[in-house]
Amino acid sequence: MSTFIQAVVAGIAAGAVYGLLGAGFSLAYKTTGIINFAHGDIAMLGAYVTFSVFGWGAPLFVAALAGVVAGGLAGAVMERGVLRPLYKRPLVAGILATVGVSVVLQSVIQLVWGSLPLTLPSLASSTPWRIGSVAFSPAQAVLLAVTIIVSTALIFAVDRTRVGRGMRACAQDSGVVVLFGISPERLYLTAFAIAGMLAGLAGALITPTIGLTPSRGVSLSVLGFAAAVLGGLGSVTGAIVGGIAIAVLRNLASVYVSAGYADAVAYLAIVLVLLVRVRGLLGDDLETVRSV
Amino acid sequence: MAPEERDVIPGRRRSRAVAPGDASGAVGLVVEDVVSGYRGAPSVVHDMSLSVAPGEVVAVLGRNGAGKTTLLSTISGVLRCRRGRVALGDEQLSGMPAPRIAAAGVAHVPEGRRVIPGMSVDDNLRLGGYSLRSRTVIEEQLRSVIGLFPMLEPWRRRVAGSLSGGEQQMLAIARGLMGKPRVVLLDEPLTGLAPILRAEVLGVVDAMRTAGHAILIVEQNAAETLPFADRVLVIHEGRITLSGSAAEMASSSAIQEEYLGLPIGRTAGEPCPTREESRRW
Amino acid sequence: MVSHIKWAGAAMVGAAALAAVGCGGSDKTSSASDAGSANAVKVAIVQPYSGDSAYYGEYADQAFKLAMEELGSTPGGHAITFVRGDSKCVPTAAVQAGNQVLAQSPVAVMAPACSGDTLALKPLLKARNVSACSINLHPEITEANGKIVRAAPSDAFTNELFAKYIADKGVKKIGILHDTSGYGQGNVDTLVSSLEKNGVKVAVNATYDFADTDYSGQIVKLKKAKVDAAYFEGYDLAAGNLVKQAKQLQLDVPYYANTNAGNDTAEKAAGKSLDGVLFATAFLADSSDATRKFTATWQQKFNQAPNSDSVDLYQCAVVILKAIEATGKNATGATVGEQMAKVSAPGVTVGTMAFDASGDLNDPPVLIGTWKDGKAVLVDRLSGAE
Ligand SMILES: Nc1ncnc2c1ncn2[C@@H]1O[C@H](COP(=O)(O)OP(=O)(O)O)[C@@H](O)[C@H]1O
């Protein structure tokens, strides 16, 4: 039993970051319809910036904030510079452009920081507390707390604020919202900037566990995408739940089946969920129906 | 209209109060020699000129395809003027992007209602007040608009997509009023509604006139619109072919033949028209 | 190398593929001295020069630079020109890079640092009759007659001694975590068979992927199996990350690890968690006069601490230069190969580098090291003279 609990607890902590990745992914998708394959690379950029600022002597917390800002800037620049000129073209042009951005970001990272793996300390101690026979570390607690705070704020922003409402409306009918004084272009920029900040945060949070290598972003994109799809593309809450579900499933599969099949089991579960519920765990019915 | 009536429209952020007896008198919507059309296609609207004063209802009649929707989209900035100008008071609107025109006080209630189906009635209304910016002002305006549309009260938490056509039309008009507009453009608000609901919508239009809005209403359904209009324009193939006071028009033989003899209004249950300029992102 | 894409759709695969080809797959040519001289010869360096393993390419260049400063830049009067191929740590890329550089008729090849790349290159080297020096640990790298020599001990050899060492520590039931790379798989295969020969039961033998961001599932599995020791195999970062996460999850048993756990990167990733972890390696900075001297020189010259990879690459550079020197006036692929087979050169991890008939080092070094207060220290020497 304690094995089970331990696998679940560790999975929740790991999955929280996947959820943050997925939330940014979802937000960008929700407003623009773009599946951003550079999302994970923006996360790595945030992590590398965190690394550098920390290296210059800033406290880790401040360095992580710098990483968040860098992610937001990268998202904004990407929207303005790359995606905006493509809005009049078919959606697939924008999506392919994000693949290009991913490649460029990896090269830039390698040019600036080199390919030698780098590391970052975690925001809190990784010496675990022992709760019964289950281990849980302050670092994991911080991770979880940050995810809860940030995702709650984000969910509130999307559900309750003026700009959040604009984004949701824009996702459903970008043609009509201009009649209310909403500028879709501005919302796209905002969405990409926020998504970039979320990516940067996820990057700064996850690198103490995985370290920094230039091409790591690809696997982060996969995780974010999987979390967002499982949760229901477009739903922030869904992405968080989806991220945690994936990590917990992978852990349980590693423990009770075989580590070699962990991914297969997790992704099979996603496929099954999507077969039963096309819109994902928490996806919005109507939105999906309209966009299909 | 008495000048003080304009104050019934609660203080707009960008409104330029016109002093009573202002010499210029330019307070309403002015459209001058406008030519417009769709991207990559020949012009649809030609040399169109019209004006709508505050507290006035101007009806634009015309057959399907005459260019009525195109005219409204040009005023609200969804389409660009190819020539001519649109102004509200002494503020030039043509050339501004659509969101800024909306913020300047033009509410365009589009054809087919276009409510956001996945959002609640309240959120749809709040969306209409987007350009008011401040949360408290939006909530205040929400209360006052609900006051004007008491029928919306019981549906406030419902998802807009689950409302009937008539209910959605009410919502669409109410949403237009959320932004405290000076000008309201209504594109076929009666289409697809049951007679009782049509009367209700026209009652709302009447109240809006009393409140001092300048109203441009586009309709195929002349019989019901005429009694409510102050002035009427008939357009055909993008040009104004007839104009005059509602009373004159009601007795015009051309109108009687064209519109009153054979009402062309669509029947209820007809699907929403396709959106123009729609792109998913 | 990030070959983890199991599901995310064609576009994601496209992203990875583009990432693999996108960043500079060039083979640069550079001349160390007067390339126009009559006795000029070419030496090929096939290494990852782009991608996540590009630092190996950097190490290889540094290794030659240092070796030529110490042994002279014109061995046997031959001016050396380097031709470089970018193998990216991807076997298909290695073959492509190999074809490009071998077309320029080099007299010797510095084989890529990733075992999979070298294995893929072997047929090409054979077809061109060019010899190579490798630092790969995979058992099946070397070729007889100096065709492919190895300036490092093979995993088969290391693990035989390491397994016995682990068994002697009283370990009865061990859990193993390793990655799915060619090296990771090969290394663990030799370890498992040696452990079993020594009566140690391998209760869990689980894998993780390079792309994994979390190992808690695998580690919990080790806990569940109630193993009394754990062995972690991983490239630099992963080696450290595994140990760190195992400590976090309170897998409270002795840890054993592969040579990468002795690298600085691993220490940076894991910090104090690495204290007490026992790893088998060929190189420890502080294990002999030769290693201390080398470490100081490398540190001073390149402003970074050497690790077993950079040391072994340096040893390969020395072997290649010495073999070219020994050919006298007539350096060709064939003659350099003959000389490699019988070379006797000063080494760092071993006093003298000489190869047996199969191309492996005579008396290869196997050290047991651990971390203590941020420094890698020698615990035991299982093989190899200083
Ligand atoms: N999105 C569009 N693109 C190109 N032409 C259009 C578009 N929408 C309408 N039109 C054309 O413009 C003309 C006027 O249409 P419209 O203004 O919608 O007429 P009405 O509203 O009076 O029925 C028609 O000939 C129609 O075919």
Ligand SMILES: [Mg+2]
């Ligand atoms: Mg129309």
